[in-house]
Amino acid sequence: MAETPGGTLWLSNLDLLLPSTYHTHAIYFYRSNGAANFFDSTLLKAALSRALVEFYPYAGRLGRREDNRLEINCNGAGLLFVEAECDATVADFGDFTPKVELRLIPAINMKNLVQLTRFKCGGVSLGVANEHHLSDGVSALHFFNSWADIARGQPIGIPPFFDRTLLAARDFPRPHFPHVEYQPPPPLTTPLDNNSETTFSIFKLRRDQLNALKAKCKEDEDGKMLSYSTYEVVTGHVWRCVCMARGLPGDQETKLHMPVDGRSRLRPQLPSGYFGNVIFSATPIALCGELASKPLRFAVGKVHEAIARLDDEYLRSALDHLELLGDVSAFARGTHTTKCPNLGIISWVRLPVYDADFGWGNPVYSGPGVPPYEGKSYLLRSPQNDGSLLYGVTLLKQHMTLFEKMLYDAI
Helix, strand or coil, rough: CCCCCEEEECCHHHCCCCCCEEEEEEEEEEECCCCCCCCCHHHHHHHHHHHHCCCCHHHHEEEECCCCEEEEECCCCCCCCEEEECCCHHHHCCCCCCCCCCCHHHHHHCCCEEEEEECCCCCCCEEEECCCCCCCCCHHHHHHHHHHHCCCCCCCCCCCCCCCCHHHCCCCCCCCCCCCCHHHCCCCCCCCCCCCCCCEEEEEEEEEHHHHEEEEEEECCCCCCCCCCCCHHHHHHHHHHHHHHHHHCCCCEEEEEEEECCCCCCCCCCCEECCCEEEEEEECCCEHHHHHHHHHHHHHHHHHHHHHHCEEEEEEHHHHHHHCCCHHHHHHCCHHHHHCCCCCECCCCCCCHHHHHHHHCCCCEECCCCCCCCEEEEEEEECCCCCCEHHHHHHHHHHHHHHHHHHHHHH
């Protein structure tokens, strides 16, 4: 087996906009196909070793330069592979809502890790903890799906590209925009009650419901035709419903945090296979009273404008803005970013989360591996591939019941 290359990997400011140790967690469930070697761990580990040679930063560890800036030390330390057994079946997980008490991803503070869990029905799950400084969702799936390709005896389709200096600021940083996305979120002006218990739920939006929401936003008040994407319409609808379910006063500001992949928005575009974090933020701000009293198209228009703003000029300005901030870790996203009165929506709809076939078929479900913190949410494709979407969100318990009612009643 070839050795992984050594050296260090410079991290861009986009890589550093994260807490010092922060993992994203994903879970994949596979039903048994009856094969004698179904998810054979020896085969999986051999394929993983070969994948780590190509994606060698995954085998490294975070380190610090003399100036205390984080970097990746490509030392070949490896990736932790854990095997476990569970006295349950894949069917027992129902809608696959993640639960804290289910340890399908080990809570170990290491660089990256994978847990293979075998169920008594013969099915398995693969739980993945990805150190976010290393990669965003696009790059993490590039690695994971390449591992699956190797396990099937296939070559890696697109080689990874590791030079992150392409996302360095310009020699003379010159931001042209205020970049509210990196400013503190609006604080809560009216205290909530003392019940801080949260709950996570997943809701399904059928194709006909999605079409009904889009029909509400086809025209403005003057009859002018409008064109919004499904994502924009659903996001505006959810933002509006969350604000109303929280019962916030009309003059309370709320900020919506939407991560946006900048790969196709930068000019020139980044090389195919660019490996790292290319996540910028679209962050519309509105008054809760405006969202509640105005038609859905108001919230959707806010979402659309914030996303449309992210062209090459804006993104280059954002990179320059971050450079002038100095230590960007002080501006890292976290629980404060999305908690009441704010909201965060991460879309996995276009990510190839169902492509990981290790030789025994595609996953029957893929999604977040642990419940997110309050106000953080995910938009996912339905595993049935029927045109419906899943929306998973963590809210304070006293807000969730009303949110569910509003989510469907307002369609």
